[in-house]
Amino acid sequence: MAYINYYEILGIEKSATESEIKKAYRKMARKYHPDLNPSDKEAETKFKQTNEANEVLSHPESRKKYDTHGKDWKHAGDFNKARQQQYSGNYSDFFESMFGGRGQGSRGGSGVGFRGQDYNAELQLDLKEVYTTTKRTLTINGKNIRLTIPAGVKNGQQIKIKGQGGEGINGGPKGDLYIKFSIENSTEFKRNRDDLYKTVDLDLYSAMLGGEVTVETLDSKVKLKVKPETQNGAKVKLKGKGFPVYKKEGEYGDLYITYNLKLPTQLTTEEKELFNELQNLRL
Amino acid sequence: MMNLESLIPLQQLCVHYDIEMSFLINLNDFDLIEIRTIEHSQYVHKDYVVHIEKMIRMHHELDINMEGIDTVFNLLKKIETLQEELITTKNKLRLYEE
Numbered sequence: 397m398a399y400i401n402y403y404e405i406l407g408i409e410k411s412a413t414e415s416e417i418k419k420a421y422r423k424m425a426r427k428y429h430p431d432l433n434p435s436d437k438e439a440e441t442k443f444k445q446t447n448e449a450n451e452v453l454s455h456p457e458s459r460k461k462y463d464t465h466g467k468d469w470k471h472a473g474d475f476n477k478a479r480q481q482q483y484s485g486n487y488s489d490f491f492e493s494m495f496g497g498r499g500q501g502s503r504g505g506s507g508v509g510f511r512g513q514d515y516n517a518e519l520q521l522d523l524k525e526v527y528t529t530t531k532r533t534l535t536i537n538g539k540n541i542r543l544t545i546p547a548g549v550k551n552g553q554q555i556k557i558k559g560q561g562g563e564g565i566n567g568g569p570k571g572d573l574y575i576k577f578s579i580e581n582s583t584e585f586k587r588n589r590d591d592l593y594k595t596v597d598l599d600l601y602s603a604m605l606g607g608e609v610t611v612e613t614l615d616s617k618v619k620l621k622v623k624p625e626t627q628n629g630a631k632v633k634l635k636g637k638g639f640p641v642y643k644k645e646g647e648y649g650d651l652y653i654t655y656n657l658k659l660p661t662q663l664t665t666e667e668k669e670l671f672n673e674l675q676n677l678r679l
Numbered sequence: 680m681m682n683l684e685s686l687i688p689l690q691q692l693c694v695h696y697d698i699e700m701s702f703l704i705n706l707n708d709f710d711l712i713e714i715r716t717i718e719h720s721q722y723v724h725k726d727y728v729v730h731i732e733k734m735i736r737m738h739h740e741l742d743i744n745m746e747g748i749d750t751v752f753n754l755l756k757k758i759e760t761l762q763e764e765l766i767t768t769k770n771k772l773r774l775y776e777e
Contacts, residue, residue, distance in 0.1 A: 552766035
């Protein structure tokens with residue numbers, strides 16, 4: 397546990413007056429307030445530090461104690477045991493050691509409730525998992541939260557679960573829980589929004605003469621007719637065989653198949669002769 | 680016919696959040712919320728509650744006035760749109776990186 401320089405956090409001198417502290421706090425709070433910096437963890441941490449610094453420095457009694465014992469906080473433990481009340485969980489270990497871990501609220505203990513801290517979590521899922529609506533149980537700060545993830549959720553998408561963040565201070569409302577989805581793709585499909593893309597190998601003879609290929613989609617198999625004289629790189633669109641559209645049940649994007657022509661190798665003498673014949677026919 | 684279940688009386692919001700009615704009227708004047716009057720009672724749609732909570736915090740915790748809240752909300756909306764665009768672009772980029 398390290399000593400925290402509250403003056404440095406607020407960007408003020410140790411000799412700062414009460415109004416200078418207030419001004420510095422307001423400035424920092426406006427810069428780092430979670431409402432103005434949604435989903436910004438760094439801002440959230442800085443806002444927490446700013447609140448803590450203000451909590452200590454804006455009260456003459458706690459400021460005096462901090463100035464006297466600050467660097468020797470380990471010896472200051474008994475000083476304020478009488479003040480020790482409920483721990484809000486929003487303060488550093490350093491603060492807790494010196495002041496009993498209780499915030500008075502940045503409005504000077506007026507009894508006004510402050511909203512709890514927003515929590516941020518990242519959930520890693522595979523593309524196949526979000527092809528259908530899926531359920532997960534997350535453990536956030538020791539609490540199990542059941543979550544239904546609608547099919548079609550996108551990589552980087554964030555959802556908010558109201559009231560599942562930190563406890564409010566002074567009876568204020570709870571914060572919210574933000575969950576960001578990180579979608580890994582271990583499939584052979586590529587995804588762009590709700591459309592899927594896949595490359596399918598095609599043998600020379602099916603490409604030249606036409607035929608049939610079986611293509612695996614994410615949840616089934618589809619037989620595709622190949623037109624004669626299909627070129628390498630030709631694309632086919634399978635309507636409605638793409639990814640589910642988020643929160644639009646029954647709606648799907650499209651699947652685009654690109655043919656990759658595989659030429660035969662290790663030709664036999666007879667095959668070579670036949671290809672020569674074909675070549676001569678074209679001359 | 681208006682569905683009253685999705686509307687919250689202003690009076691109830693004032694009591695719950697310990698705010699003056701004038702604060703909500705001001706938000707309405709700045710088009711930040713929409714107050715509806717039904718049979719002499721004023722309501723806001725429940726979808727506005729999240730925004731109202733945010734605006735109360737901005738006003739009380741950060742001393743931001745109505746003009747400031749209006750500006751902040753407009754900028755936050757722009758940030759949100761840009762972030763969505765960024766996610767879409769990053770996901771498109773992944774198509775070529777994979």
